Amino acid sequence: MASTTTAESTNDIVIYGPDCTVYNDSPGKAHVLIIGAGIAGLTLALLLDKAGVPFDIFEKSADSRTVGSALYLGPDLFSIFHQLGIADEIIEQSKPCHSIDVYGEDRERQFKIDFNLLREMGGYEGRLIPRTVIYNILLSKVPPEKLHKPMRMLSMTQGENGVHIRFANGSDFEGDILVGADGAYSAVRQNLYEKLKKDKTLPALDAKDLPFSCVCLAGHSGPLDPEKFTELKDPQCHFYNTIGTDKPYSWAYFTTQNNVACWNVFLYLDKESTKVHNNFRTTDWGEGAVGSMCDEVREFPIPGGDGTLTLADLIDGTPKTQMTKVMLEEKVFDTWYHCRTVLIGDAVHKIHPAGGQGALLGFHDAIALANWINVLPSKRVKHTEYIFKEYKKERYPFAKAAYNHGRNMSNVSEKALKATITRYISKNMPHWLWVLFLKKTSAQRPQASFLPYVEDSGTVKAAYQHSYVKTAKMIKDQAAAREAAEAAANEAPPAASA
Ligand SMILES: Cc1cc2nc3c(=O)[nH]c(=O)nc-3n(C[C@H](O)[C@H](O)[C@H](O)COP(=O)(O)OP(=O)(O)OC[C@H]3O[C@@H](n4cnc5c(N)ncnc54)[C@H](O)[C@@H]3O)c2cc1C
Numbered sequence: 001m002a003s004t005t006t007a008e009s010t011n012d013i014v015i016y017g018p019d020c021t022v023y024n025d026s027p028g029k030a031h032v033l034i035i036g037a038g039i040a041g042l043t044l045a046l047l048l049d050k051a052g053v054p055f056d057i058f059e060k061s062a063d064s065r066t067v068g069s070a071l072y073l074g075p076d077l078f079s080i081f082h083q084l085g086i087a088d089e090i091i092e093q094s095k096p097c098h099s100i101d102v103y104g105e106d107r108e109r110q111f112k113i114d115f116n117l118l119r120e121m122g123g124y125e126g127r128l129i130p131r132t133v134i135y136n137i138l139l140s141k142v143p144p145e146k147l148h149k150p151m152r153m154l155s156m157t158q159g160e161n162g163v164h165i166r167f168a169n170g171s172d173f174e175g176d177i178l179v180g181a182d183g184a185y186s187a188v189r190q191n192l193y194e195k196l197k198k199d200k201t202l203p204a205l206d207a208k209d210l211p212f213s214c215v216c217l218a219g220h221s222g223p224l225d226p227e228k229f230t231e232l233k234d235p236q237c238h239f240y241n242t243i244g245t246d247k248p249y250s251w252a253y254f255t256t257q258n259n260v261a262c263w264n265v266f267l268y269l270d271k272e273s274t275k276v277h278n279n280f281r282t283t284d285w286g287e288g289a290v291g292s293m294c295d296e297v298r299e300f301p302i303p304g305g306d307g308t309l310t311l312a313d314l315i316d317g318t319p320k321t322q323m324t325k326v327m328l329e330e331k332v333f334d335t336w337y338h339c340r341t342v343l344i345g346d347a348v349h350k351i352h353p354a355g356g357q358g359a360l361l362g363f364h365d366a367i368a369l370a371n372w373i374n375v376l377p378s379k380r381v382k383h384t385e386y387i388f389k390e391y392k393k394e395r396y397p398f399a400k401a402a403y404n405h406g407r408n409m410s411n412v413s414e415k416a417l418k419a420t421i422t423r424y425i426s427k428n429m430p431h432w433l434w435v436l437f438l439k440k441t442s443a444q445r446p447q448a449s450f451l452p453y454v455e456d457s458g459t460v461k462a463a464y465q466h467s468y469v470k471t472a473k474m475i476k477d478q479a480a481a482r483e484a485a486e487a488a489a490n491e492a493p494p495a496a497s498a
Helices: 039-051 075-084 087-092 118-122 131-140 187-198 271-279 291-297 311-315 358-374 381-413 417-428 431-443 466-491
Strands: 032-035 055-058 070-073 099-104 109-114 127-130 153-159 162-167 172-175 177-180 212-220 239-243 249-255 261-268 323-329 341-343
Touching: 032 039, 032 162, 032 172, 039 055, 039 075, 039 131, 039 358, 055 172, 070 075, 070 131, 070 358, 075 087, 075 118, 075 358, 075 431, 087 127, 087 131, 109 417, 118 431, 127 131, 153 187, 162 177, 177 187, 187 341, 212 291, 261 291, 261 311, 291 311, 341 381, 358 381, 358 466, 381 466
Parallel strands: 032 055, 032 177, 099 239, 177 341
Antiparallel strands: 070 127, 099 109, 153 162, 162 172, 212 261, 212 323, 239 249, 249 261
16 A cells, blocks of 8 residues: 555644554545445445445355345435446336235234325335345346455454454455445444444443344245235235234235245334343344244234235245344444444444335445545545545434334334324324325435436425535536646647757
8 A cells, every 4th residue: 555644744633543654645546345245335336336436345144145025115216226227127126015004913904004105206116125136136236356255354453544454264455445334233333333432432322232122033935826825916016014913013024026925023022021032132134043933923814815814824935044033123323434434224223124214224325425435535534534424414314214214113013002102193194294204205316426317207306415416516626627737738838848
């Protein structure tokens, strides 16, 4: 790494890291190291690739995972899918989804959460896609030489001269920016917070464990019989949510392409059972201990088909390798960056999936961060911290709002009194209030400032996007300055010969 300026020569910034004697003043764009090839990390990788920013992405798992249920992709994501050239593939592999039907155990519909209006407001149809399918679409677009796996990051050091990371297999890597996109149990976050804790600069709330009050069993079936699950024949997704009458469970399933259904069972924990589950906390989404929970819930009734279906029909149609059981933590951290390290996705905000916004936040984080990295003026820490601050300024309010939305939506399915009240409000919400909420949701349609702008037919105007507006102007100004310099060079009189 070429470095030219001694750190001692200035005192305007704090120096960190093992070798703090030199600044990294090497020319060219900053080299970005992304830890975690999940939805957020892969999206950032694709964007940096389009922007021509050098990067490497590291994933601890050797194989593409098949676990997880489905993700809702709202209209707010389709502009960026078009910019990335993956919209058609996503549409082909997903089903339009415009409502959630909430049922009781008697298989009678209690009410409908209808978000059909989003279609006109946002200019695109919201769609439901198995998590594995979108994961594989993103993965297939990353240049293979930039994806390193299995590579589990263990530790890091960072300073004025760069960032240095070490992996479980003994290898190490250097770069200019480290992005922690490594999910809820982020090793990057843990390393960073450890250091800040030693320096006594970590906020007390960030030092606490991720709290949780819910366990989720998730599955992604193999092809099911459309004569039995008749809704599979419908080109629209059917999203059925059932609330247990006298049990602390709710369960949902969604029909997707290729006769596949994805499903979730949520178990809401009281204080005592939270303690028990905490002893067996699963450290990641993975093929967890699904067996006993499957046995507990098999006989739960589900709507659809001929009216006699139960969860057993879904469980038996789902290979064991496509089921997982996880704790659902909920927390928005306060510390999003420091020095050369920045966090995105679940690494910095973990929210309840009932709100359907976990993946969406990861996508949106990646867009905002890519916009800023693309215009980074130098590799110095004062500049990395500047763009990280701007990134957090844009994204933090959305993470907080999504956290609250996830809480409210999970209340719709819980059993406590608060949940009964939330359900009452959901059922009886005035139409104008619901429309207001949908308008606000559909207005968030972020785009990358370094790719051609995508027009849409949304009737609600796209909201102000801080990173887009600021960085698009910087790109324009830089281009104008380059043109002016070139013009001046062309006009300069030839140097007199000796
Ligand atoms: C396998 C899986 C299944 C999921 N299923 C669902 C679901 O059904 N419904 C739902 O709402 N949400 C699900 N989620 C969560 C949802 O995808 C995320 O909320 C959202 O997409 C945010 O993604 P992320 O990229 O921030 O984190 P994640 O999707 O969690 O990705 C983080 C990635 O980092 C990798 N990683 C972790 N630690 C390290 C390390 N030390 N070194 C290198 N790599 C590391 C992980 O293996 C993972 O690939 C699932 C996540 C995973 C990983």
